[in-house]
Amino acid sequence: MLRRTALAATALLAAGALLLTACTGGGSSPDPTTTSEPDTDASAIIRLVLEPGNLDIRETAGAALDQILVDNIYQGLVSRTPEQDIVPALAEDWEVSEDGLTYTFTLREGVTFHDGQDLTPQDVVWSLTTRKNTPEWRDSARLANVATIVADGQDIVLTLTAPDSSLLWNLTGRAGLILKEADTVDYQTKANGTGPFVLDTWRQGDSITFARNDAYWGEPAQVAEVVFDYIPDNQAALNAALAGEVDAVTGFDANLKEQVEATGDFALVLGQSTDKGTLAFNQASGPLADQRVRQAIRQAIDHEAFVESGQSGETLYGPIPSLDPGYEDLADVAPYDPEAARALLAEAGVEDLTLQLTIPSFYSTTIPQILVSDLNEVGITLEVNSVDFPTWLNDVYVNKDYDLSFVLHTEARDFENWANPDYYFTYDNPEVQRLYAESLAATDEAEAADLLADAARIVAEDAAADWLYNGASVVAVGTNITGMPSVNVNERLNLAELAKSDG
Amino acid sequence: MIRYALTRLSLLLLGLLVASVLIFLTLRVLPGDIAQLIAGTNSTAEQVEAIRERLGLNQPLPAQYLEWIGGVFRGDLGSSLLTGSSVTSELAEKSQVTVPLGILSLTIALLFSLPLGVLSAMRRGRRAGTALSVGAQALAAVPVVWAGMMLVVVFAVWLGWLPAQGFPRAGWQDPAAAFRSLLLPALTIGIVEGAMLMRFVRSATMQAVGQDYVRTAAAKGLTRNTALIRHGLPNVGLSVITVLGLQVAGIIVGAVVIEQLFSLPGIGRMLVADVSARDLPKVQGELLVLTGFVLVVGFVVDLVHRVIDPRQREAT
Numbered sequence: 045m046l047r048r049t050a051l052a053a054t055a056l057l058a059a060g061a062l063l064l065t066a067c068t069g070g071g072s073s074p075d076p077t078t079t080s081e082p083d084t085d086a087s088a089i090i091r092l093v094l095e096p097g098n099l100d101i102r103e104t105a106g107a108a109l110d111q112i113l114v115d116n117i118y119q120g121l122v123s124r125t126p127e128q129d130i131v132p133a134l135a136e137d138w139e140v141s142e143d144g145l146t147y148t149f150t151l152r153e154g155v156t157f158h159d160g161q162d163l164t165p166q167d168v169v170w171s172l173t174t175r176k177n178t179p180e181w182r183d184s185a186r187l188a189n190v191a192t193i194v195a196d197g198q199d200i201v202l203t204l205t206a207p208d209s210s211l212l213w214n215l216t217g218r219a220g221l222i223l224k225e226a227d228t229v230d231y232q233t234k235a236n237g238t239g240p241f242v243l244d245t246w247r248q249g250d251s252i253t254f255a256r257n258d259a260y261w262g263e264p265a266q267v268a269e270v271v272f273d274y275i276p277d278n279q280a281a282l283n284a285a286l287a288g289e290v291d292a293v294t295g296f297d298a299n300l301k302e303q304v305e306a307t308g309d310f311a312l313v314l315g316q317s318t319d320k321g322t323l324a325f326n327q328a329s330g331p332l333a334d335q336r337v338r339q340a341i342r343q344a345i346d347h348e349a350f351v352e353s354g355q356s357g358e359t360l361y362g363p364i365p366s367l368d369p370g371y372e373d374l375a376d377v378a379p380y381d382p383e384a385a386r387a388l389l390a391e392a393g394v395e396d397l398t399l400q401l402t403i404p405s406f407y408s409t410t411i412p413q414i415l416v417s418d419l420n421e422v423g424i425t426l427e428v429n430s431v432d433f434p435t436w437l438n439d440v441y442v443n444k445d446y447d448l449s450f451v452l453h454t455e456a457r458d459f460e461n462w463a464n465p466d467y468y469f470t471y472d473n474p475e476v477q478r479l480y481a482e483s484l485a486a487t488d489e490a491e492a493a494d495l496l497a498d499a500a501r502i503v504a505e506d507a508a509a510d511w512l513y514n515g516a517s518v519v520a521v522g523t524n525i526t527g528m529p530s531v532n533v534n535e536r537l538n539l540a541e542l543a544k545s546d547g
Numbered sequence: 548m549i550r551y552a553l554t555r556l557s558l559l560l561l562g563l564l565v566a567s568v569l570i571f572l573t574l575r576v577l578p579g580d581i582a583q584l585i586a587g588t589n590s591t592a593e594q595v596e597a598i599r600e601r602l603g604l605n606q607p608l609p610a611q612y613l614e615w616i617g618g619v620f621r622g623d624l625g626s627s628l629l630t631g632s633s634v635t636s637e638l639a640e641k642s643q644v645t646v647p648l649g650i651l652s653l654t655i656a657l658l659f660s661l662p663l664g665v666l667s668a669m670r671r672g673r674r675a676g677t678a679l680s681v682g683a684q685a686l687a688a689v690p691v692v693w694a695g696m697m698l699v700v701v702f703a704v705w706l707g708w709l710p711a712q713g714f715p716r717a718g719w720q721d722p723a724a725a726f727r728s729l730l731l732p733a734l735t736i737g738i739v740e741g742a743m744l745m746r747f748v749r750s751a752t753m754q755a756v757g758q759d760y761v762r763t764a765a766a767k768g769l770t771r772n773t774a775l776i777r778h779g780l781p782n783v784g785l786s787v788i789t790v791l792g793l794q795v796a797g798i799i800v801g802a803v804v805i806e807q808l809f810s811l812p813g814i815g816r817m818l819v820a821d822v823s824a825r826d827l828p829k830v831q832g833e834l835l836v837l838t839g840f841v842l843v844v845g846f847v848v849d850l851v852h853r854v855i856d857p858r859q860r861e862a863t
């Protein structure tokens with residue numbers, strides 16, 4: 045008897061779940077803008093996926109730190125908008141000399157750190173100098189061209205040994221963050237910056253809470269606090285949204301659009317990103333050393349299928365995504381053509397090729413599935429080796445012990461890796477390295493971008509890797525939330541404008 | 548009895564020592580290390596080496612082990628390489644979630660498995676008994692994850708009675724909210740563990756039914772059910788206590804899965820995060836405590852068994 049009841053209950057549940065999905069079919073997407081007044085006492089809860097291991101912005105790598113700490117807690121002289129434009133931050137203004145060798149920043153006055161200490165020009169000089177001279181600090185090499193850093197009143201003057209078209213951009217990231225000189229704060233678990241939010245609490249394994257910085261030098265934040273709730277699983281995040289436990293969900297799955305919009309409390313927003321789904325080829329030796337084999341793999345892969353399965357993002361056929369300078373559509377370099385792929389493999393004399401794909405286990409299993417079936421189509425057997433991220437770092441990144449590797453490279457403007465023969469991409473083309481160096485040395489932005497575009501085309505033509513897709517930022521935003529960033533949120537989540545209304 | 552307890556205790560300590568070596572070595576076999584994770588994917592070998600040196604990862608393994616185990620004997624289980632916080636304080640904080648979760652799960656499991664298990668044995672051969680038995684079989688085979696998802700869909704998303712995930716930020720300062728947030732996770736573990744326990748209770752009861760002493764009691768004029776309840780059940784209780792030790796281990800494993808699913812800041816979720824961060828000093832401290840806990844439960848179960856089972860008492 046009980047068994048029947050249990051079975052019936054199960055069937056009911058399953059049917060109900062289907063119903064829940066089905067009912068939402070015709071729902072119109074709600075408008076994320078709101079008419080009611082923002083509530084400045086509000087607490088906004090944002091779902092994030094990956095919790096940082098610690099908060100040491102000086103030393104610990106990982107987009108999970110940049111995402112929440114840069115702009116909100118720590119600031120540099122300059123910052124970047126989601127659209128990747130460079131804007132003033134702690135510097136009111138800056139000037140670059142004609143020859144590109146001298147940068148003069150005018151430091152804002154009246155800026156204080158979260159602990160109440162004043163920001164002085166000396167703090168800026170100390171921060172940049174220490175960053176440059178401490179190899180263990182992230183991105184210290186990005187200041188390699190800087191020869192001297194001095195303060196002259198409120199002016200901070202950087203002189204360079206050679207022009208560096210990436211310097212301003214680099215200063216918007218870790219390399220340019222300004223800390224208090226000789227600060228005694230425990231950077232691993234606490235923070236002391238100049239941004240619009242103050243680190244309130246970090247409940248490890250659960251959430252991080254930021255409170256509004258009432259002594260902020262600029263426009264104060266519109267919410268009293270922001271809670272970053274770390275929920276790894278997308279289904280759990282969907283449930284949290286439906287139960288009204290979060291106000292915005294980042295890193296979401298666009299396939300769940302109908303479910304999350306069903307109640308009318310959320311709207312799914314797709315933004316561009318610099319996430320590059322990179323299928324790296326170990327071309328140091330073996331069959332992958334042959335350009336024809338790599339090209340065959342690229343042409344065997346149906347790139348549209350990745351966009352289709354994720355219901356988001358766009359195709360990408362070269363190393364530079366559309367948000368970055370130097371982008372051009374390189375679809376002509378590797379069109380989907382299994383027939384051509386088979387011909388290339390025959391020409392290269394490759395038969396019964398078996399390759400291993402090393403892929404961190406947190407990515408969707410759809411990715412290896414598509415690859416296995418596409419490559420099987422042209423006679424390549426792909427074995428999937430799903431590993432945890434530290435293992436990937438060890439095997440692929442450090443030891444370069446792999447055939448094919450997949451990871452999502454989220455960083456913006458990271459072309460440098462294609463010009464670095466020691467990088468795990470194992471790609472070594474002196475022409476690309478020369479073009480990249482010239483692009484860095486260019487004093488004109490357009491010229492620098494053109495040189496990058498030339499280099500990127502060569503990388504694509506060499507089939508140095510394949511790019512499965514350019515991901516999108518998928519964010520479900522509560523209809524009572526405004527100012528939630530939607531572009532490249534894996535990299536940066538600037539919450540200065542975030543507001544929540546009672547509605 | 549005391550001699551037995553002492554022998555058993557020395558076995559426990561020996562077991563812990565062996566476990567500490569195994570834990571230490573197994574973790575060292577994991578590929579990848581924390582220095583590389585800290586340095587990330589834009590780092591040189593020299594930078595990684597500098598971090599490794601600072602964290603003391605370059606010391607020989609025996610030295611690392613001795614340093615750790617020496618600390619354990621002084622009551623220091625070690626600390627995180629990432630945040631510097633001590634294993635003891637982290638465990639104390641996270642156990643505020645996991646311990647109540649475990650107790651609640653076990654209570655739920657016992658509450659329905661004991662009466663239903665006995666009932667299904669007593670009604671065996673009849674429809675109710677068969678239904679109970681098959682139901683338990685089916686429930687025990689349900690993956691914990693699926694059970695949890697279904698409960699969330701019904702009680703959190705549809706009915707809105709209970710939170711879908713998470714633990715209140717105020718913790719136990721808000722006891723009602725904290726309790727509510729543990730209810731669905733505990734129900735999930737409790738149902739799955741309880742179903743297994745129920746099958747065990749059922750077979751133990753059936754066994755008791757066939758025993759001579761129950762038959763004798765019945766022959767002396769008691770109804771079969773009364774005979775079973777008066778004379779059979781104490782023996783069932785004994786077997787259940789034995790299996791409870793195993794159930795506790797099962798609940799710890801269940802907590803690791805369930806804390807992920809419900810985003811609960813407990814020991815299980817911390818353990819998974821620490822392993823993926825390769826924060827080995829922290830992981831080994833945590834694992835040692837968990838192993839110790841399971842061993843101690845086994846120890847207590849054995850002692851209790853001795854105390855309440857007259858046959859075993861006389862044997863010593």
